[in-house]
Amino acid sequence: MTGPLLELRHLSTHYVSARGTRVTRAVDDVSLVLDQGGTLGIVGESGSGKTTLALSLLRLLPPAARFVSGEILFEGEDLLKKSDREMRRIRGKRIAMILQDPMASLNPLFTIGDQVAEPIRVHEHASRGSAWGRALDLLKAVRIAAPESRVREYPHQLSGGMRQRIVGAIAISCEPRVLIADEPTTSLDLTIQAQYLNLLRDLQRSHNLALIFITHNLGIVAKMCDQVAVMYAGRMVEWGPVKQIYNSPAHPYTQALLESIPRLGDSRKRLTAIDGQPPDPSAPPAGCAFHPRCPKVMDRCRTEAPPEFRVADLQTSRCWLSAPGSR
Amino acid sequence: MKRFVLKRIGLALLSLFLLSLTIFFLIRITGDPAVLLAEPGASKADLDAIRTQFGLDRPLWVQYWSFITHALRGDFGQSFYYRTDVFELYMSRLPASLLLAAAAMAFSLLLGIPTGIIAAVRVNKWWDSAGKMFALLGLSMPSFWVGLIMILFFSVYLGWLPSSGSGTILHLVMPSIALGWVFAAYNMRLTRSSMLEVLGSEYVKLARLKGLPEALVIGKHAFKNALIPVITLAGINLVIMVNTAIVVETVFAWPGVGRLLFEGISFRDFPVVQANILMAGTMIVVTNLLVDILYAFIDPRIRFER
Incomplete structure (x- = not known):
């Protein structure tokens, strides 16, 4: 098979209220690529559209959701065109x-x-x-004692x-x-989290799985993933290789997220928090959705939503600061 | 499991004791049976003689003691009115009542559960609205009125079904619908809401994520979980059925224990009422006990509780 294992092209998934008056752009114009065996982390605050994005891939959305546009290519075939x-x-x-x-x-x-x-x-x-015999082997594979x-x-x-681990x-x-994996470790305590993440990684290697990791924990992304997509208010504001983005984040939101992680041996007295609240997804601000909270906001951000700019080889960012002329 | 059952049995016995106390004293508030049994204008001496004959002249606690000690041996005394053994009288009427309750229960479950499931799966669609309408009718029309209208329509106008009495399957149709409709409505509404809750659960989501066919998602993963409250309610329904059957049995002249109770209350036939209520209570308590155990059988979380 040539081409990537999974590719999203301009996917938009909206929620429409019962009377059709309120439209929530849960996933808005998201494009990304995932190769076989690759690991993609999707990070963002609650309500940024991470889970809707995941459920879109499986077409298991609540009845109020509508695929508005785009394609989900899996092994070259569009999942949105498949029958139930x-x-x-x-x-x-x-x-x-x-x-x-x-x-x-x-x-x-x-x-x-x-x-x-x-499922078997x-x-x-x-x-x-x-x-049942296979189930027994699977329990052994996920390291359940006395399967x-x-x-x-x-x-x-x-x-x-x-x-x-059973799940x-x-x-x-x-x-x-x-x-x-949709925040698979949030309800587990820390030592078990680490074990579980190791288990997922081992399973990924032994089965050559492509892994999509949805989380709001940037530490987990750094540990597990080779690519990261940052979501904000339904849009993918930055996407690229983990190392590159952690070292030189292009989008102010990504920069703010990275600054809000506590680090061992950090000399700063206080952690920086992002001022303000995430926007109401059914009534996002005009222009760039992040502009009311952005420390580097410019006039253009308040009126025009930035398109995706290519920052580096594999890194994209939806910010006017990344526009070719402004750098 | 053993401790669970023993605890339930202890509680059941306590409820029955309290019930016997309540019915014994409450029925005596309704008035003096001697007045109804004697001829009009009977002398005080005649009335006293009747009271002595039935032991009504003894102190109340002596009467209660005698009632409860005899009842424990299955002896509920003689009916004031029929002059026969109350227990035998009751048992002769019981099969008819059980038949009616079973038919009404079957009607309510066979109609209520499937319509409830369809309503939940097709929520806010045509089926759901039709089901809601049916449930609303069942809940708002009293059973005696449903009975009378059915008699008018099916017996008087169409002549399809017998208006009263018992003996054939045809006799059973209208009473069981009159008695069962409201319960079908309860079952439908409960199945619908319970099913809706279960359909929104994470494990149903996981069942869909597994790629299971919708029939398996609903029939296996959702249905069994949604059934738990319905089964519990079915037990409580039987309790209510015993009570409302009094009205339906009277309307259709159905020869069951409900009508016997109605007669007993009208004639102040204390032993008949006491036996009737206590037997009904026993059945209710035993049913609840069985439902609890059945519930534990379905739900492993209760089964393994220590």
């Missing part, structure tokens, strides 16, 4: 996703084995016995960390090409 039945064969099988809350994402009424074996039975039409007894247990009998096992059960 074709999409079902992709979900869980080609593109898998790990949800945020391990406590709530397992069904309390079915055993672990049943829930891990389920549905996608590969495996018999119950062979699917033989755990398969017959119910979710409430397991700890949060174990449940999250991971479900996600990789059919050997997908892309794994989306």
Whole structure:
């Protein structure tokens, strides 16, 4: 296969209220590329459109959502043109996703084995016995102790960390090409977070997965990802290789985000916070959505929304400061 | 699980004891049965004789003690009116009532659960509105009125169904609809709201993420979770059915325990009322107990609670 594994071209996903009067541009004109085996971090504040972007890839959006424009090319084919039945064969099988809350994402009424074996039975039409055998191997792969007894247990009998690893096992059960992890560690405590991230990385290497990591934790992005996309108010304001962006962020929002991380041995007395609140996504400010909070705001920012500018080889930024003439 | 069941049984026995106390004293507030049993204009001596005959002249606590000790052995005394053994009288009427309640329950579940699911899956569409209308009618029309209208329409105008009595399947149709409609409405509304809640849950989202067919998402992952409150309510419904059956049985002259209770209250037939209420209470308590255990059987979180 030539070309990237996954490519978004000018994707816009909007939410329309029941009477059609309020339109929320949850994802607005986002383009990005993900190669096989690559790791992309999507960072941004709550409500910046990260989760909507992820659910768009799987076409599992709430009924109020509308794809307004764009293409989602997966292995060269546009997912927005697939039928529901074709999409079902992709979900869980080609593109898998790990949800945020391990406590709530397992069904309390079915055993672990049943829930891990389920996608294998549905996608590969495996018999119950062979699917359970695979489920057992998957539990071993995600380092669950005593998997033989755990398969017959119910979710409430397991700890949060174990449940999250089970959710991971479900996600990789059919050997997908892309794994989306939506803040998979926010509800876990720190030591377990680290273990889980290592586990995800090992799984990624052993299965040659492309990983999309949705988080608001820039530390995790630095540790896990080779590319990062920064979202603000539905738009991707900056995108590029992690090292490049962490060393020379082009967008003032990215700069502010990086300055708000505490670092060991930091001589500064106070952390810098970003003044103001993120905008109401159904009524964003005119021009650049970040301008009311931007320390480097110019007149042009208040009226005209900046397009995507290429800052360096692989780095893009949606900021007038990055415009060719102004640098 | 064993401790859970034992605890429930203890609570059940306590409720029955309190119920026996309540009904024994409340029924005695309704008045003096001797006045109804004696001929009009009977002398005070005649009335006293009747009271002595039924033991109504003894102090209340002696009467209660006698009632409760006999009841524990299954002896509820003699009916003042029918002059036969109350327990036998009750048991002879019970099958008809159970048949009616079972038919009404089946009607309410078979209609309520599927319509509730469809309404939740097609929320705010045509089906949902039709279901809401049906539920609103069921909830706002009293069962005796539904019964009378059905008799007027199906028996008097069309002549399709018998207006009263029992014996064939046809006799059962109208009483079970009259009794069951409101419960079908409850079941439909509860199934709908419970299903909507479950459909928004993370585990249903995960089921869709797995790429499961929608039939499996709804039929397996959502339905079983949504059913928990409906099953609980079905137990409570049986409780209410026993009570509202009094009205429906009277309208359709259905020979069940509801009508027996109605007669017992009219004639101040204390033993009949006491036995009726206490038996109804026992059934309710046992049903609730079974529902609790069934609930634990469905939901592993309760099953493994220590």
